[in-house]
Amino acid sequence: STLSSSSAASDVYKRQGVPSVREAVRAFANRRERVAKENDGVLITSGSQQILDFAAKCLCNEGDTIAVEEPAFLGAYNTFRSYGAKLAGVPMEEDGMDMEALEAALQANPTAKLIYTIPNFQNPSGITMSLEKRKKVYELAKRYGVLILEDNPYGDLRIEGEDLPCIKSFDEDGLVMYAGTFSKVLAPGIRVGYCIGPSAVCQKMIVCKQGEDVHTNIWSQMVCDGFLRRYDFDAHLARLRDIYREKSAYTMDLLDKHLAPYITY
Numbered sequence: 001s002t003l004s005s006s007s008a009a010s011d012v013y014k015r016q017g018v019p020s021v022r023e024a025v026r027a028f029a030n031r032r033e034r035v036a037k038e039n040d041g042v043l044i045t046s047g048s049q050q051i052l053d054f055a056a057k058c059l060c061n062e063g064d065t066i067a068v069e070e071p072a073f074l075g076a077y078n079t080f081r082s083y084g085a086k087l088a089g090v091p092m093e094e095d096g097m098d099m100e101a102l103e104a105a106l107q108a109n110p111t112a113k114l115i116y117t118i119p120n121f122q123n124p125s126g127i128t129m130s131l132e133k134r135k136k137v138y139e140l141a142k143r144y145g146v147l148i149l150e151d152n153p154y155g156d157l158r159i160e161g162e163d164l165p166c167i168k169s170f171d172e173d174g175l176v177m178y179a180g181t182f183s184k185v186l187a188p189g190i191r192v193g194y195c196i197g198p199s200a201v202c203q204k205m206i207v208c209k210q211g212e213d214v215h216t217n218i219w220s221q222m223v224c225d226g227f228l229r230r231y232d233f234d235a236h237l238a239r240l241r242d243i244y245r246e247k248s249a250y251t252m253d254l255l256d257k258h259l260a261p262y263i264t265y
Contacts, residue, residue, distance in 0.1 A: 015209045016202075017044025017194075021221045024228040025180075025194045031234075033169045035178060041195075041202030043209070044216045048153055048181040048193035052076050053212075054205040055114065055149050055177055056083045065109035068116045069097055073123045073151070076116055088112065092122070096129030099136050106144040115141055115148045119167060120155035131164050138170045147201070148176045153184050156237050159245040174198035182224050185237060192220050 016022065022042040029035040036042060045051050052075070060066065062084030068076065070089030080087060088105040090097045097117065106112050115137060119129040129137075141148045150167045168178040177197035182190050195202065209215065227233065255265060 015206045015215050017042070017216060018218060018221045018225065021225045022194075024225050026196070028228055028233065029178070029180065029194075029196055032163065033165050035166060035168050036196045037171065039174070039199055040197055041199040043195045043202050043205055044221055045193040045195060045209070046213055046216050047183055047191040048151065048179040048195075049075055049079070050212070051177070051179040051193055051195045051205075052079045052116075052149065052151070054195070054208045055147075055201075056080050056085055057208050058201060058204040059113045059147065060085045063111065065105075065112040066114045066116055067102060067105045067109070067112055067146070069118065069122060069125075071124055072116065073118065076151070080116070085113075092125050092127055094127065096122075096127060096133040097137070099133060099140070102137070103140055106140060106146060112144065112146050115146055116151065117148065117167070118151045118153070120152055120158070120164070123154075128164070134164065134167050135170060138167055138175070141175050142173055146175075149179065150176055151179045153179075153181050156185055157240060157244055159241050159248055168196065174200075177201060185240060186224065186227060190220050190223065192216060192224050 017025075021044055025044070026036045026042050045054070056066070056079055060080070060083050063086065065086045065088050066080050067088045067090055068080070070091055077087060086109070088109050090102045090105055092098070096119065102115070117129070117137065119134060121128055137148060140146075148167055152166060155163070155166070166178065168176040170176075175198075177195060179193065179195055181193040183193070195205065227236075252265070255263065
């Protein structure tokens, strides 16, 4: 009995992620703003795509609604639809989702369970949500009793302008699931993501983790852990931004030279 109990506890730790990695991720997420709250859980996943899958699996029954940016990441659309969820598309404006349309979608769909958003450099539009709209999304989620799934794969790669606080940083009511990843800042093939959110939801996602792939590749987790603890990660990100800034300038020069006035960007 004791052996069985000990083994079960060990398995739970494995499914959540290596404890030292989870601690390093919490510190990394909180280095600029308070992303991970005291009562939040941290779950290490096989890329952030797995977080989208777990969120839909845990929170949505067939026929439930997810409010999504339109257009948005095709991988998210396909995942949500695979669980029988209905997608309520919310048009994009220059500074993020149309807030009137979002509220109308929540009013029209009382079974709405999630608002899915990529606030930073949205895929595929490239739009960044304004601070005012980030606060409004949180306000609407609170008013209508809906969770927010905030997907932030690109936020650390900003090449100009000021960083904006993530929606999760406003979360004092346990309404925001935050999805982050090391695939964009270490290596695409590393496939290590992390979810920070209400512990009750994270616990349900741990059960999903067991059924899907038992636990995230431990070697990959330790690579991320070593990088976070032993190197100046902000200096690493600054170098990446320099590379992307140079590539961006080169691309825009070519667009101006060869494709103006046929396209805008």
